[in-house]
Amino acid sequence: MESNHIFLTGYAKLPQGITAKELYAVIAVGVVVDAKTSEIIDADCTLATALAKRIVKDLLVGLKLNELDKIEKNFKVHYFGSARKAILSAVKTCNEKYRQILDGADELIED
Incomplete structure (x- = not known):
C-alpha cells in the first residue's frame, strides 16, 4: 500500500428480505483512500454476489470520499x-472516520 493510502470501514444495517441480510446482520464497506486527495483507490463490501460487489466498487473507485x-x-x-x-x-461512516483522521493527524497529508 502507498504511504499516503489509508483503509477505512463503515457499517450499516441491511434491509429485511435480501440475501445479504440472511448472511450478515450489517453491510460492511471498506475503502482505500488517498489521504492527500480523498480519492477512493479501491473498495469492497459484504454483499452476497460478486456482481453486486463489483458494481459497488465500480461506483466508488475514482470518486472522492x-x-x-x-x-x-x-x-x-x-x-x-x-x-x-x-x-x-456505510460510506458516510467511512467519510466521518476520514475527516476525524485528518483532523487529528495532519502529518498524513503533508509532503
Missing part, C-alpha cells in the same frame, strides 16, 4: 439494489 453528494448521485443513477441506503450510510 469527501464529495458525498457525487457518490450519492452516482448510486441514485446506477444502483437500484435494495441495499443502496445501507451502502450509502
